[in-house]
Amino acid sequence: MSELTTATTYQLSAPPPVARKFWQLHHRQRIRLWGFAFVLPTLLFFAVFKYGPMMWAIDLSFNSYDMVSAPQFVGLGNYRALFGDPIFRETLVNTFVYIAGSTLLTTVIGLMLALAINTGIPGARHCMTAMFLTNLMPIIAVCLVWRFLLHPYGLVNQMLQPLGVSRIDWLTSSSTAMPAIIMVTVWRFAPYFMVIFLAALLALPEDYYEAAELDGAGAIRRFFHITLPLLMPTIFFVVVVSALLCARIFLMPYLITGGGPGNATRVLSMLIYETGFSYLKMGQAAAISVVLFTIMMVFTALQIRLFSRSEQVYM
Amino acid sequence: MTTLDTARAPHATRSLTRHLPALRKGIGLLLLVALAIAFLIPILWMTVMSFQEGGKMFNLRTEWIPKVWHFENYPNAISRAPFVQYFINSGIVSLTVMIGNVVFCTLAGYGLAKFRFPGSGLVLLLILSTLMLPLEVTLVPTFLIVHKFEWINTYQGIVAPLLIDAFGVFLMRQSILSIPTDYIEAARIDGAGELRILLQIIVPQCLPALSVLAIFSFRDSWDQFLWPLTVVSIDALRTYPLGLVQFGEEYGNPATEQMAIAVLATLPVFLLFLILQRSVNRGFGLSGLK
Numbered sequence: 001m002s003e004l005t006t007a008t009t010y011q012l013s014a015p016p017p018v019a020r021k022f023w024q025l026h027h028r029q030r031i032r033l034w035g036f037a038f039v040l041p042t043l044l045f046f047a048v049f050k051y052g053p054m055m056w057a058i059d060l061s062f063n064s065y066d067m068v069s070a071p072q073f074v075g076l077g078n079y080r081a082l083f084g085d086p087i088f089r090e091t092l093v094n095t096f097v098y099i100a101g102s103t104l105l106t107t108v109i110g111l112m113l114a115l116a117i118n119t120g121i122p123g124a125r126h127c128m129t130a131m132f133l134t135n136l137m138p139i140i141a142v143c144l145v146w147r148f149l150l151h152p153y154g155l156v157n158q159m160l161q162p163l164g165v166s167r168i169d170w171l172t173s174s175s176t177a178m179p180a181i182i183m184v185t186v187w188r189f190a191p192y193f194m195v196i197f198l199a200a201l202l203a204l205p206e207d208y209y210e211a212a213e214l215d216g217a218g219a220i221r222r223f224f225h226i227t228l229p230l231l232m233p234t235i236f237f238v239v240v241v242s243a244l245l246c247a248r249i250f251l252m253p254y255l256i257t258g259g260g261p262g263n264a265t266r267v268l269s270m271l272i273y274e275t276g277f278s279y280l281k282m283g284q285a286a287a288i289s290v291v292l293f294t295i296m297m298v299f300t301a302l303q304i305r306l307f308s309r310s311e312q313v314y315m
Numbered sequence: 316m317t318t319l320d321t322a323r324a325p326h327a328t329r330s331l332t333r334h335l336p337a338l339r340k341g342i343g344l345l346l347l348v349a350l351a352i353a354f355l356i357p358i359l360w361m362t363v364m365s366f367q368e369g370g371k372m373f374n375l376r377t378e379w380i381p382k383v384w385h386f387e388n389y390p391n392a393i394s395r396a397p398f399v400q401y402f403i404n405s406g407i408v409s410l411t412v413m414i415g416n417v418v419f420c421t422l423a424g425y426g427l428a429k430f431r432f433p434g435s436g437l438v439l440l441l442i443l444s445t446l447m448l449p450l451e452v453t454l455v456p457t458f459l460i461v462h463k464f465e466w467i468n469t470y471q472g473i474v475a476p477l478l479i480d481a482f483g484v485f486l487m488r489q490s491i492l493s494i495p496t497d498y499i500e501a502a503r504i505d506g507a508g509e510l511r512i513l514l515q516i517i518v519p520q521c522l523p524a525l526s527v528l529a530i531f532s533f534r535d536s537w538d539q540f541l542w543p544l545t546v547v548s549i550d551a552l553r554t555y556p557l558g559l560v561q562f563g564e565e566y567g568n569p570a571t572e573q574m575a576i577a578v579l580a581t582l583p584v585f586l587l588f589l590i591l592q593r594s595v596n597r598g599f600g601l602s603g604l605k
Contacts, residue, residue: 034509035430042423049476050445053456121343127351136584139538140556141577145361199600248451251540269451276455285455293452300447
């Protein structure tokens, strides 16, 4: 009897912890639900405006569609037509040349600018702010201004004249049009990457440099043996971000050269717009989208690996 | 004599070493300023040309200081095309996109940084993967979707696909990750609701990141050309980039007036940067810079 009572008292005293545990679980679940609720609008938005369109593009790329009559299944017809088209192949090559050239130069020049700012010279901060303005100027203004600057009688040729360079038809010669577009890109993006490099440089531990200086290492040796290795993750990050930015470039070639001369500066995003909205070949345009998407997927995969490692993220 | 010399010698060398870096700093600063000016030349050129006489733009030698300042280029340009309407349209679009990004990226960034719910890792991956789906890639189907919503030639049609950007979500997530979770737990114990925690604890601590987000999302939508070009076909809804390009294509419009509009278009972004500059510098982690 007494054993029974102890058992019941035990059982009676047992519920509180169970109940509290249940309440705690409930509380935790409620918090989790809040977390999900915070992310939900973004997820729904991306479902409608990112994943949906992408799946539609893949589907559309196997069809012929002009927005008037119903889509017609053509299998791989669009892709076969694309890769048989010399203009598409030239555009694809242009896109790669543009990505490679711009990324290489913006990274190198961005790093050099950051090193110049980081020399501890007073007033360097204001120089940085001034240079960063090129990144804030509306891209449309950038394109209009540079179209005039690169005119045969424009400012660029005027400034090159004292150096003994004869007049260059930057935008109308097929050998200089792409370098000209890359030059404008570098002017636009290098100061932005300068800021990212600068943040990384400021975060480097100072004692490495003090130790190296005590050992008598010069500035150049310090750069190659300390700064550069420590900066490798940032350099990799900048290269990937720059490649992603350059892969989707549209306005610069569209406004500065119109894709010309011939097709010398035509890039994939321009071809998507023209094929879809000038020629109303929506299926074909979707196929080009899938090609561009594939290129960007490679860079994004690299980007995701970086994000999962690094602490800092910039726009 | 000799004692005097030896007494003075160390002092002299010290002052020499003190002056040499100063000289080097001076030269360095000069070079830096030259570099900054080199980068600013196109912006200066644009500004000067917006006050120049129409024909001076194609002079063989650039006239950096106008002989006559043609301030009338500005009112003339505005009167030739409905630029006031274009700028209002751009303003509506950019401010909406900026607010959308600030609100939704903060919410999502907080959700991803401080909550573990089933599938949160997958959600992170899903959001990151949209980096490979910019509007340039999904242009055709996005147009078809907006067409289905019957949003062609509407403000919501221009704004909708730009409203949230994955970069913003990640910027906010990384910024919120550095806020100690203890603060949040303490507030919960004190009985604060989740929204109150977000507004009163999280937001005040990530103002630098929010400033960076605000300025970049404003710039990117203010810059947007391809999407309005695709989705807008009536004059009343054109944003200023479309108007400016059309202005340049129409015969007889002086290029100097085009520059005037370009200057006006540059001002809002520079102004926003000026207001947020200190905070933006901290957002980038540049507060240690001299």
